[in-house]
Amino acid sequence: MEFDVPYLIRHLPALGRGLALTIQVSALAIVLSVFVGLVGASLRVMRFPVLSQAAAAYVEFIRNTPLLVQLFFVFFGLPTVGLTLSLFWSGVFALTLWAGAFQIENVRGGLASVSPGLNEAARALGLSKGQYLRFVGLPLAVRVGLPSILNTSVSLIKNSAYLSAIGLQELTGVAFDRIAIDFRAFEMLSVLLAGYLSVVLTLSAAVRAFEYRLQAPFRR
């Protein structure tokens, strides 16, 4: 069996739609998970009672359970307690839930690296906790945490392949469908690898450009 190019071209439109869905789900989940990270890390660092512990429990819970199980729980488990999300939003929710926990740790690491003197100075100037986080702490934390935030985002994109297990026709879902019908595993799996690689490399390049911009004040 050699590499069948016409076969691939025939199925390119469907694969393209799958890739678009992968990008859509991942982009939404990345944005939402970073937001979860910012809020969660703030709660943790500022030691808000109860909320801080809740965030810590959430992180531990997600980090110590498999993503596939979390995904099935969201899709098949939550409807039992009355929360039925559509296929698409089940995917976004599960990925956000998973990546959010890691983003909390990423941002928290960044916040820990901000010199305590800045916090003391902010308090001396009369800034509230919230104002310190918004204007001083988080902007600096994100700068430091950016590589690990990117890391988690890359994992999120790769893990979006799991969503094929609940029937979402994203890139992997489309390709596995074709493999199950036509058995041309080599062609389809090659496309999968190339597809994910290009998405992830694009994201990395974009983040690197962003990082460069953020570093502008510190460059000579």
Place this chain on the structure above:
Amino acid sequence: MTLFRRVVPTLLLAMSLAGPALAQQLPPLPETVRSQGVLRAGVRCDQPPYGFRGPDGGFAGVEVDMARQMAAWAFGSADKAELACVTAENRIPQLQARRVDLLIATLGVTPDRARVIDFSDPYRWGGSDMLVKRDSPIQKLDDVRNRTVIMLRGTTQASWFDENMPGLNALRLNTASDALQALLQGRGEAYAHDAATLVVIATRDPSLRLVGKPFAVSDAAVGVRKGEPEWLAWINAALARMKAENLYMLWVERWVPNETRPFYISAFNDPRPKAR
């Protein structure tokens, strides 16, 4: 006493010779299979009554019994069947990757599949049907056109809907239990699968019913890799012998409860019906 000592071993010897004598109805086992010393078969684990997990968690079902019978004929013991769970999606890749040497896994004969693997003579036929909620408005096949239909990846039904109802809203999942769960939660209005599988579910769950309009009827056969004609001939001979010895009846009676038994006996013994 001396007589007894002589007669018993002679009897034992005669009995042990009778076994191989019967097996001589089958052509010789190909060297590639014989050298392994076990029969490596891919069977389903979520398709009662063909292949499923029994109450003890072990392999059970008619197709599992077929594999064990083949092992008994090939190696003298049903325990020489090395069974592996395969899914609709991964069964053909598993065969091609040489993880198993044959598939007895609710495998329908289709032209697409015939291009990549070889099929034995069919041992039964299987039609497709749809499972819906009891109060569902769906009465016939065309009623699902603008609805969501749940199906499994790589099944006959998935290809059938692909060809005959393009643009249908299809939710493709990996296992029958996922599909049933999705149907019960209303994530799709119908679950299309082998009628044989759905009959069992419908009799167990009174909140569901079959649409009862068969489609995509196909033969089920044993799958082997291309280019293994001796092995295929052996399997065909074994299948013919199962039929001749009426073993299918025995196995259907073992695994199928009374209410649905006629359906399965017909699938193994009657000719294939005409359908869309």
